[in-house]
Amino acid sequence: MRKIILCDTRKIAPFNEPARELRVVNKPLWLYQRDALAPYCSMEFEVSSLSQAPADNQETLVYRDNLYFDRAFIDAFVSEARASGRARQVAFAPDDLAIVHHALPLQSGIRRQGDVYVADMWYYPHGVADSAEPLVISTEAKEIGYYHVPTYMANESGEMVYYVPLRPFLSIESWVHVFMANSPFGIFSWGARMERDVENWRVKGRVFLRSLLERKQFLSNSLLVRTGKRCQIDPSAIIQGPTYIGDNVTIGPGVVVGNCIIGNNVNIMQGCQVMLSVVGDGCYLPFRAALFMTTLMENSMVAQNACLQLCVVGRNSFVGAGCTFTDFNLLPKPIRTMHEGRLQPTGLTVLGGCVGHNCRVGADFTIYPGRTIESDTILVRAEKRSVVDKNIGYEESDHHHLLDGDLYKQMYPRD
Numbered sequence: 001m002r003k004i005i006l007c008d009t010r011k012i013a014p015f016n017e018p019a020r021e022l023r024v025v026n027k028p029l030w031l032y033q034r035d036a037l038a039p040y041c042s043m044e045f046e047v048s049s050l051s052q053a054p055a056d057n058q059e060t061l062v063y064r065d066n067l068y069f070d071r072a073f074i075d076a077f078v079s080e081a082r083a084s085g086r087a088r089q090v091a092f093a094p095d096d097l098a099i100v101h102h103a104l105p106l107q108s109g110i111r112r113q114g115d116v117y118v119a120d121m122w123y124y125p126h127g128v129a130d131s132a133e134p135l136v137i138s139t140e141a142k143e144i145g146y147y148h149v150p151t152y153m154a155n156e157s158g159e160m161v162y163y164v165p166l167r168p169f170l171s172i173e174s175w176v177h178v179f180m181a182n183s184p185f186g187i188f189s190w191g192a193r194m195e196r197d198v199e200n201w202r203v204k205g206r207v208f209l210r211s212l213l214e215r216k217q218f219l220s221n222s223l224l225v226r227t228g229k230r231c232q233i234d235p236s237a238i239i240q241g242p243t244y245i246g247d248n249v250t251i252g253p254g255v256v257v258g259n260c261i262i263g264n265n266v267n268i269m270q271g272c273q274v275m276l277s278v279v280g281d282g283c284y285l286p287f288r289a290a291l292f293m294t295t296l297m298e299n300s301m302v303a304q305n306a307c308l309q310l311c312v313v314g315r316n317s318f319v320g321a322g323c324t325f326t327d328f329n330l331l332p333k334p335i336r337t338m339h340e341g342r343l344q345p346t347g348l349t350v351l352g353g354c355v356g357h358n359c360r361v362g363a364d365f366t367i368y369p370g371r372t373i374e375s376d377t378i379l380v381r382a383e384k385r386s387v388v389d390k391n392i393g394y395e396e397s398d399h400h401h402l403l404d405g406d407l408y409k410q411m412y413p414r415d
Contacts, residue, residue: 001059003041004128006120007048008066012175013338014356014374014391015314019066019172023297023315024181026246026263026280029068029172036071037061040078053128060128064109064120066172068181072193073167077137081123084135090121090169091134097163098141102170102180105347106339109171119171139165142192160350164188166196174339175354175372176346179312182278182295191259194224194242228264246281263298280315294352303363311352314375320363325352327369337370338391346370353388 012019020030027035041061047053050062061078081088092099092110099117103110110119113134122132141163168185170177197203210221217240219225224241227233231245234253239245243257246264251257254271263281268274271288279291280298287304294308302308303321311325327350329335335351336343353367356375364381367388373379377397379388 001040001061002043002045003037004050004053004060004062005044005046006050006062006064007046008064010066010173012172012178014175014354014372016356016375019178022172022178023278023280023295024068024172024178025186026261026278026298030065033063033065033067033069036069036074039071040074050128055127057127059126060124062120062122062124062128064171066109067119067121068168068170068172068177068185069121070168070189073137073139073169076167077121077135078123080137081135082125084133085125087125087129087132088123088135089118089132091116091118091136092169093117093136093138096139096141097143098139098165098185099169101163101347102184106174106176106337106344107171109173119169137167137169139167139169141165144188144192162188164192166193174337175312176337176348176351179293179295179310179351179354182312183276183293183310187259187261187276187278187293191242234270252287286321297357309352310350311354313355314357314359316357317355317359317361319355319361320365320381322364323361323367324365325367327352329369335370338372 009018011017012022015022022029024032045054077090093116099110110117116134116136118134143161144164145161162184164184166189168189170181170185172178172181198207207218207221207223210223211218214221219240225239225243227245228247228249230247231249233251236253237251237255239257240259243260245262246266248265249262250267252268252270255268256273258275260274260276261278263279265282266279268285269287272285273290276293277291278295280296280300282299283296284301289302289304290307292309294311296313297315299315300313300317302319305321306319306323308325309327313319334345335348336345351369353370354372355361356373358376359373360378361373362379362381365379365386365388371388371391373392374394377392377394378399379392380398
């Protein structure tokens with residue numbers, strides 16, 4: 001089968017590049033898509049519209065390149081579409097909780113058509129056709145709470161929950177979708193599938209026996225914590241799975257890692273807390289940095305005592321010591337973020353902020369929920385600006401002033 005890729009050139013703020021180039025679960029989205037489709041597709045074409053697709057009778061899969069999906073979703077869609085023998089378009093039921101609650105806000109790619117939601121993915125058994133019937137695929141969403149909080153932050157039971165899909169699917173059109181693809185639809189989905197597999201008594205027995213053999217806690221054995229080559233992990237570090245650790249990783253004393261993806265050539269120094277997060281290749285976390293449900297793209301650094309919760313940081317960026325990304329509105333107002341030129345609700349009760357590529361954020365900033373810092377921006381803390389309460393664009397970068405020395409003289413006057 002061949003695949004035809006519809007190129008989406010829209011740039012995702014604040015990264016200022018198309019979704020296909022952004023990292024999802026420590027891979028560029030285009031590479032993640034290619035790996036998921038590898039068992040089915042042997043050739044590909046990139047086009048800007050379906051009218052440019054080759055006119056022949058070859059079995060074809062068509063999809064837009066800003067879509068996030070994994071192997072479990074593709075297996076279900078392709079197998080059911082092939083079994084039908086007809087042209088089909090991917091669709092979702094109106095009561096699919098993962099789609100309705102988490103995939104629909106801030107996007108237009110998943111849209112209502114009749115009694116279902118449809119998206120830009122099609123299967124054609126005999127070449128591209130003019131029409132295709134909707135094929136409903138269940139994401140098999142599970143309600144999963146990730147911590148217990150006071151009721152004013154969540155529902156009446158005090159549980160903050162996501163509807164985690166075992167077959168994730170998203171249309172990435174906002175930085176919030178990058179967060180969703182990495183955390184609830186990425187790390188959480190991976191963990192939920194592993195929990196399902198462990199319900200099998202044979203799998204549970206293997207994990208238990210491996211724990212006894214290695215003399216490790218149940219969640220820390222090598223079946224649940226996969227470690228690459230040439231890693232240095234201090235014996236006092238606590239690592240719980242499901243966690244994947246790449247090659248050439250250094251993890252210092254007192255570090256706590258829980259349910260994470262750690263890329264290659266990563267250095268996590270003593271006392272860091274990294275939970276439900278994706279740390280990209282080449283990242284550096286000095287002592288006592290804390291990440292919770294946060295994504296760091298490649299070659300970024302979060303300095304000591306910084307705290308990032310439910311955030312996304314682009315590649316080659318620096319977050320200074322003591323920075324705090326808040327994730328909850330003190331006033332009872334829904335969290336909104338800028339999308340298509342206006343503030344729109346994110347559909348989330350708790351959400352951090354987003355830093356673009358090649359940014360430098362100075363020490364001791366406080367960033368309010370849902371705020372963004374555009375790529376190539378430098379922020380220097382000053383007495384009159386220690387809180388980021390609005391989106392910061394490139395035009396407001398401090399390097400414009402630092403180049404002529406005005407800001408430097410203002411901040412560091414001579415005696």
